[in-house]
Each structure stands twice: as structure tokens, then as C-alpha cells.
Amino acid sequence: MTNREYHADPAISKSDLDQIHRSPLHWQYRKAHPPEQTPALLVGSAVHKMILEPSGFADEFAVAPETDRRTKAGREAYQAFQESAAGKTVITPEIYRLCTDMAEALSHCQTARQLLTGGRAEQSFFWDDAHTGIRCKCRPDYLRDGFCVDYKTTQDASPEAFQKAAYRYRYPVQAYWYLHGLGKNGLSGLDFVFIAQEKEPPYAAAVYYADELFLQLGQQEAAADLETLAKCRSTGIYSGYPEEILPLTPPKFALRDLM
Known part of the structure; x- marks a missing residue:
């Protein structure tokens, strides 16, 4: 299956979950108006x-x-x-x-080079979610014995910066989603690793693995997103942000400055 054919399939991907997490309204609009x-x-x-x-x-x-x-x-x-x-x-x-x-x-990164050798890139996998019945999909960057590898470009591949980026872009959901989907297709027992490479010279790279807590967080968030989508499909209502007036509380880092 080509990348274009994969993206055209209506099954739910991790990027769909990200839009649903923002709001069902955003997901519905993006489905009707694919971004250029x-x-x-x-x-x-x-x-x-x-x-x-x-x-x-x-x-x-x-x-x-x-x-x-x-x-x-x-x-x-x-x-x-x-x-x-x-x-x-x-x-x-x-x-x-x-x-x-x-x-x-x-x-020149020996670990990354080994992870991207002896496997296959860009394979598509599909499964039905056991709880909601929703058709799901994933397309790992690279699969090899023992590993599901995801290649990321980033501004800063250092441990502290990439950890922040991982939570901002919901990489726990991606790691869980891919390993879960692969397991549904008979490919279990894999470790999920990220190869993070900076987009500016000298293009330094680092390799990180998804630990158990990382995957648990991803599982929790993915399940909540699927449940939200199932409810929307059942009711036909794809809501945006909450309609009630919400408190605008200072972020934690600002509160520390007040101490």
C-alpha cells in the first residue's frame, strides 16, 4: 500500500486521535477539509x-x-x-x-544506523478496536526484529527538550497506538524507539525508548479519544470547546514566580 492509499483509507490514525483530543469539531472539519x-x-x-x-x-x-x-x-x-x-x-x-x-x-550515529538496518519501512496495519468497534490504522516508519522505530526531526534532540516535545506532540499515544496495532496483527513483544535528529547543523541525533509509564499514558489517552469519537458517532454531535465560562488560571511556572 502506498502512503497516499494509506492516508486515503478512512480508518482512524494517531493524527486523527490528536485532532479528536483537541475537539471533535476540529477532527470533523479536518476530515472535510484536508490540509494542503x-x-x-x-x-x-x-x-x-x-x-x-x-x-x-x-x-x-x-x-x-x-x-x-x-x-x-x-x-x-x-x-x-x-x-x-x-x-x-x-x-x-x-x-x-x-x-x-x-x-x-x-x-555516523551507530545506534540509529543499526536500528534502521535489516528491516522494512512504511508498512500499513489495520485493526478493529475491541471496545468501540472503530476501524484503526498505523504506518510505522521502520520495523525490524525486536523494534518499532520512529524517526523524528526536531529543533533540539537533547533529553530535556525532546521529553517536552514528546508530551507536547503526544508521542506516548503514538508509541502505544503503534505497538497495540502491531500486536493486533500478530507482531508483539516489540520495543518502541524514537530516533530524534535536529534540523540544523550539525544535525545531531539521539535515540530514546518508550518506557512502561510512557506507554500507559498513551493507552489511557488513546482509549479516551476513541471513546469520544464513538460517542460523537452515536449522537451525531461533534462539539468544540466547552461552552461554559472557564477560569483562566495562571500556569504553574507563573505561580512559582509569585512565591
Whole structure:
């Protein structure tokens, strides 16, 4: 199954859970109005392809030539390029250099290199949730013996910063969701690991694993999100934020400053 076919399938993914967690109204709107690919998403897709499936990079991406399209020769060269790149995603030479630089830097991280060797990338899995009956899906970045590997680009891959990013972007839900889905497909006993690589030179990388508490938190949040979706489908009501007037309490860090 291609990435496009996977995303077109209506089964519920981790990104769906994130939208439902924000509010069912946000999830419903996004389903009806799929977001367009932003420059940041384009870079992320290209980097993932270069890291996880380098041999297939040229099948999906085409690098635009550095031609002066103000000239006749430049316009003709670019036209020929467009014809040869039909069906592929066009990226700039700058994005391509970023991809190759990040891949080169990651190749020097022995742990990451071993985790991304001897397995298979981008496989799709589906299952039915036992409690709600909702059809679910996941598409791990990379599977190999004993490990489900997820590659993340980040501003800061240090332990303290990545821990904060993990909770901000609900990585516990992702780790649980993928391991649960794989288990439903007969692939159990795997450890979930994140390869975090910074997006700025020197493109430093670190590897983290999801511990038991991390997975328990993910399980709790994923179950709550599915229950919310099941209720919405039953009632036909996809609510937004709470309608009652809510207190606006200072955050904990601000309260510490008052002490």
C-alpha cells in the first residue's frame, strides 16, 4: 500500500486521535477539509524518504534544476524537467542538500544506523478496536526484529527538550497506538524507539525508548479519544470547546514566580 492509499483509507490514525483530543469539531472539519502540504511538511516528507527508503527517493521526488527561467534555454530546460518529473514531488536543490546532509550525519550515529538496518519501512496495519468497534490504522516508519522505530526531526534532540516535545506532540499515544496495532496483527513483544535528529547543523541525533509509564499514558489517552469519537458517532454531535465560562488560571511556572 502506498502512503497516499494509506492516508486515503478512512480508518482512524494517531493524527486523527490528536485532532479528536483537541475537539471533535476540529477532527470533523479536518476530515472535510484536508490540509494542503506546507513547505515544512514537504521538507519532512523528503527527509523521511531519504532516511528510511533512500533507494526509492528518486521514484517519489525530483530535484528541480538550477536554471535561469528568464532565458529561453532555461525555460526549455525546466519544461523538459517538468515532463520527466511527471507524477513526482518536485523539491528544490536546497531541500535535497538538506536531506543528504541529514542522512550523512545520521549515518555516523551507530545506534540509529543499526536500528534502521535489516528491516522494512512504511508498512500499513489495520485493526478493529475491541471496545468501540472503530476501524484503526498505523504506518510505522521502520520495523525490524525486536523494534518499532520512529524517526523524528526536531529543533533540539537533547533529553530535556525532546521529553517536552514528546508530551507536547503526544508521542506516548503514538508509541502505544503503534505497538497495540502491531500486536493486533500478530507482531508483539516489540520495543518502541524514537530516533530524534535536529534540523540544523550539525544535525545531531539521539535515540530514546518508550518506557512502561510512557506507554500507559498513551493507552489511557488513546482509549479516551476513541471513546469520544464513538460517542460523537452515536449522537451525531461533534462539539468544540466547552461552552461554559472557564477560569483562566495562571500556569504553574507563573505561580512559582509569585512565591
